[in-house]
Structures are given as C-alpha cells and as structure tokens.
Amino acid sequence: MIRVKSRQKTEYGDFQTPMPLAEAVCRMLRADGVRPDCVLEPTCGQGTFLAAAANIFSDCKRLVGREWNRAYVAETRRRLSGTHCQVDLAQADFFQQDWSSLLKRQPGHLLVLGNPPWVTNSALGTLGSGNLPAKSNFQHERGLSAKTGKANFDISQWMILRLLETMPQQDCTLAMLCKTTVARKVLEQAWKSGLPIADSRIYKIDSREHFDASVDACLLVCQMQAAAPTTTCDVYEQLDADLISSVLGMHSGNLVADHRALARQKHLLDTQPTTRWRSGVKHDCRAVMQLERQGWCLVNGLGERVELEPDYLYPMMPAGAVYRGEVKQTDKFLIVPQKRTGEDTAPIESAAPRTWAYLQRHATRLADRKSSIYRGRPPFSIFGIGEYSFAKWKVAISALHKQLSFRVIPPQDGRPVMLDDTTYFLSFRTKKDAVATANRLNSPEVQEFYRAWIFWDAKRPITSEILQRLKAVD
Template identity: 85%
Template structure:
C-alpha cells in the first residue's frame, strides 16, 4: 500500500523548492538580465519561489500563483503577506486553468517560474490518478512505440510545453526546475514546431541535495521573442558554472547533444542508411526462457534442472558481458522457440517433445507476460528474432551502459550467439567483415560522431536510430 504522504509526492509532485535554491535561481536570472514586472508560478506550492522572487527582483510589481492544494495556498499567502508587490494567489487545477488569458494580461516583462511535478503519466495511471492532462498524442508516437512505453511522458513535459504555447510571443522568460530529459524533450518539440525561443540554457542541479531525489535535474531557461529565434541551448554542469560544457542543437529535426562535435564529423552523417541495426531477443520471462549451464544440464531462473533438445537452445551473451568485453564464451543460454516473429510454434511438439513439454509446463507464466505485444501471437512468442539473429558473426554494443564499445561476437561451439533486447548489433557472414566493421566503429572519428548525438543521462542512451545515422564505409 502506498502511504498517503508518498502518494501525494508521487501524484502531485509534492517536492517543495527550498528557499535557498529558489533564491539562487532568481539571483542567477537577475544576473542574466531578467528584470520582471510580473512573476507567475503555475504550481506554486507553499510559495517559496514567489517569496524568493519578491526578495531578489526589486522592481517586480505583481506576483501570481496557482496551486491545487488549498492548505498550501493559505501557507503561500502567509509567506507573501508582507511583500510590497501586488499578490494574486488562488486554488486552481493546472489542467483546467485558462493559461493563455492569465499569461497575456500581466504587466512588464513576464517571468514564468516554477517547479512542476516530476512524475510520468504511466505512474499516475498506475495510481489511478485523475491528475492528468486530456488524452492526446502530443509526441506523435504510434504503433509499437506506444505499446512498449516510448509514448510514456513526464507530466511536467506536457505542462511546460502548454505554458510555452500559452505565453506571449515576446518580452517573457520561462524558468523551470525539471528533469534534464524533460528540458531536452521540451526544446526538441518547441524547435520542431517553430516556437520563438532564444537564449535557452540548461543548468544542472544536485537533486539529491535539494530534493533527496535520485534523478538528473536542471534549471531550464528560455526566452520568447517573436523577432528572434534560435535552435541552440547552452548546457552548464552546475547551476553557477560560468562556461557551458556543451551546446545542444538541432539537425534535420533531431536533437544534437554536442553541436561542435557534429560540425567536425558531419561528413559521416547519413539520413538514408542502408545499415540495419537490430536489437536482441525480447521475451520478458527470464525465469523460464534463460538458463545457466551446470555440468551437462541447464538450470532455469526458478532453480529447475532442465533437459531440452539442442535445436531450440542457443548461447546467450548478456548486455553486461558485451559492455565489459567478456565475449569469448558464455555459460548463459536462451530458449528460442521461433526463427522469425510470428512464426507458428506448434511444430515444436513433434520435433522437440521435451522442449514442448517444458513450455507447456510454464504456459501460464508465459501467457501472463504484461506487454501487449504478445497478445494475439502464437503461444510462447518472442520478439527481436529473424534471420539476422542466426548469423554466426555479429558486432554488438550495450544500449544501457555509458560507453561506446563495439564488440565482435563469434559463434560458440558452432552455434550462433543470441543477444538480449538491451543490446544492438549488426550481423555478418564472415569474421573478417565483423572485425573490420568493429575497428571502424571504435575509431576516434566515429566515436566523436556518435558522442555528438548521445545523451548519456538517458535511460537508454544508445538507440538504433542514433546508430543508423552513420554513413556506411565506402
């Protein structure tokens, strides 16, 4: 059971901004030339950001706050009771508020300042929360992307984008504490849709120190000017850093992690790659489908000793072993009941009766796999399987680890080695082809090219989409 306080933090992003951090943010904005006539916080909580703004911005004439929690509104009123500025505080639901009307009728330079909730729509769905925006595919995801979770998004991403869309097209600034990944997604969407943003910056903060939260977070700032638009964003490693560590940008509708590195290696870019990076096998049932060899037998994740026909069992190289370079031999194995996605599995009964009996024994566990991709498929189906999976030579990289290390994976005891679904690979007919490709991928220029695209703080920093941007060797 989720405790009430924990649920409140999860559902409403109840991480109150410490006054010291709020004042540091306001001082930074003032040093950068922000001189607001009005400061508006759309999720003001107990009012610490508005209090900090009143303390730091001497010319601010109006403070506006909206907050769902009536008790917090009362606390914010107490905090702001003695400030000289005009104060407008009210209880309101963010998703019902007419932000365009509110934002477009404020005096002087408008600063929209805040700390929206750090929670995803799927997490709120799990809680049965109604604290969600109206259903819409604002990220334009479709098909399997939605089914496998790619269409999941942070509520703050939706909120910040909605605020940017509602803000006046000039003489205003948005400054938000949020996850660093959220800031990037907002930038990408804003740039793609032509919002007049300029002088954008991402300044990383220590979320564990300030919020006791283990997440990469930042202060995200952008200015709105109708006659001046740019698609670059300076990234600073600390809130008070004087020089940026990198500059984000856009190229052909894609977000670039390091604009300078891409400029140097732009000759390696292709937008129409013939190279097809594949992900490894997805089965979502490790306890049944994966084994370790003990003597002459296999032992599954349930501790059962299993004897299966060899035709459906293949060596398995986990992503961690690929990352560490431990690719000469593996004692892990994978049950592979199909040679291509969607293949009928019933022939296993006649050609491999022990394997069929094993699958039948665990049929209920396999049928209970949560992902909707298995629905309507033959029993015991897997994904990420095809002719490419059975190539004897592969060049592979772990998608989860923060290292660009491409490894050559060869056959084991004459059998092709399978990879898991957190690994990407290319398949080859010969060892010579695989070795040559790995050498190129590990070369300094290709490494810098990929570094230009990769955000290492992402949950899965390396993607097939990024890998396929490299031009094939001549």
C-alpha cells in the first residue's frame, strides 16, 4: 500500500508518540532516578506522553501541556480527566509562547518531556508554511546563509535549544524524542554556548517500529545543573541498555563521535594539519562529461557514440568502485578540459578539434548547470582540478559509503585515473609511497582514530576535515 503524507504531517511533523514508547521512556527515566513534581510537554499533541507520565510517576502533582491544534487539546483534556494530577492545558503557538516564564513558575522538580516536530525549515518553506521560528542565524552560519537565514535545519533543533536556554538551571530535566542528528547538533551548540548541562544521554530508538519513519532517532536526556556542567554524552543502543556504546564529546571546538576512542589514539591527532586531502573532479553534467567503453566505442550518458582525441580524455574511477576495491581497471572515462581551475578552455579547439566540437554540440547542457560556481568561468569549466589530479598514484576513499577502506589507485595504460567529487584522495609520485600510506591508513590504530570522529548516519560521513586531522608520518 502506498502511503501519502498529509500536509498536516509534513507541515507540523505530526508523528504522534505511541503509548508503549511513551511508557517505556517514562519507566526508563524513573529507573534512572527522575522523580518529577511537574511534567511539562511543550508540543503535547493528543496527550500520550502526559498520560504515560501520570501513570508512571506516582509523585507527579502537575501536568502542563501546550499544543497548537485545538482538537488535540480537547482530546488531551478528555484523556487526562481522571488523573490524580492538576492539569494545565492550553492552545498555544510554540514560537509565540513565553517559555521562560512558564517553565520558571512550575513547582519542584520539572521534567520537560516530549516529541517535537520532525520536519525541516526548508520543507516548510517549500509548503509556504507559517509554522516557523523568526529568521535568525541561530546556528552561527557564515557567508550568505548567515545573511539570509536560509541555512536548513530541523525545527525540533530550534525548539529544543530554546527550551534548554529558558529552563531553570537547577532541579530540571529535559527528555525529547528527536532525530539522532538533531540531538548531536543540540548538544554541540549547547556546549559551545556554555549552557549548564550537568549530564546528558542519548538512547537510540527504532523509528521504523514506532513511527514508520526511515530515520535514525533517539531520546535525548539532559540534566540541568549550573554548578557542574559537562561536555560529554553517554550513548546507549536502546532504552533498556545497561552498557554505554560510545561517548560523545567536544575536542578543540569539534564534536567527537567516540570520546574514549579519541583518548586512546590522541597521539595521532595533528593540531596543525599539513596533509591536504583533495576531492575529485566536479563537473555536474554526467551525461556529457562521462563516457563508458562499450566494445570498441565510447558512449555518453545520452546514448551517443563518441570519438574523441586522447588529449583531454582520462580513465575515471567512481566512488562506488573505490568502495568495492574494483580499482585495477575501469571502462569509464572523463573529459578533463582544464589542468587547473579557471584555465582558459579555448586551446582545446586547435589541440583537439573533435573534443571541441563535441563540447560545443552540448554547450547548452553545460551552460545550464545550476551551481553558481560555473558563472563567469570559461566554457566547459570543471572544479576540483589541479596538479594533484594528474599524479599517477593515488590513495582514495569514498566519502559516501560507511566503511573506512583506503584504496591504492594505480595509473591505467600510463594515464592517471580521475576520481569523482564524492571521493577524497592523496597524490603520490611512486607506487611505494602510495602503498605505504594506504597500509598506515588501514591500520587498526588509524581506523580507530578516524572512527572517533565519524558519525556514520551523516549524509556524507567522511569529510576532508576529518581525514586531515591525522598526523603525518615524520
């Protein structure tokens, strides 16, 4: 059966918490020593978390809920009608609510509990939704994103940070279901801002089971205590797990995936990186620029048979082949019209007239490339090209695949192999140096060092910034 998301679910991230999960969360918090006098849910929906809290926390005296949907407020009121707790429910817009005042006037130990919307500001902008916070540079972005406030972020990230900023600094706990990436971003920004988080934990949950959503999700728990702030977070594989699987933390202003692993391999950290990892060629027109050998012919992505001079044609290794270790031979080729970024492409006309005619024939496609980096550049320009691209030996890794596999990329028929822009690589003049570097990168201690920095659920888990943190061999 095909599921169609309603506008309400898309616009408001309306994933109601199932009661079994809400009760499991409350039982885990109770077992961990949380004994709230008041439970407040800032986006209470149909009241599942508040009902679970009333059942699980016997000492709770007060339940507070705020919700934009009036029908949900009425449903929650009905649901809580028989509870022993005092109930304070109201229809409210999260982005207009005075959270500082509301949170501070709650008596005793306060538990802020909930499941804020799982939706990004970009998605809401596409819908023309007004369900957004005021535009601001709350993520401290740079450049154009900072000026326009257009940087994409999860609405729940803004909400949770707002709650943490306004929560009382004593005797207060926050527990929120959210995407795992959101939990990390919240902690990173909270730690950088100096918010008084004395203890934090992440418990992974199965979002497919509970919400029919294909996303890594978790319960983020933060204890507020001004006197003893910390910058580490224990991570558990599930709500009822006894053992810590890893420890998030900060190191020199950067978020660390496994603080304990970094401590073991800290001697490998380069505090002033000198090794320069490069990304492969960026051209944004695969149908024209990439060719494949089929028999004795070269065929482009449009199905055209192509005859070109060898001058600007190089063997190409895609990221998938690097990941799989299929690096000895490739039938794919790339047109490389420049030796360096910004180089004039006019000499191609006389040096390789067939190549020039081919590029001219597809000039409209190349001119229509959307990225602004091509504007004002010579026709047929590419990026990620330089002297390093033409080294005959390389050591490469795919940035998209969830595996730390560094491969030696040899030349093919005496020609250097080009890599795509989802691949990072180092260049070498000799096979000996390339093999020695690959062996070191694939060693257990270097692998653990890199794993300490990598978040495998990220869209591009491996980055040049992470790769360059490894100290070069003297």
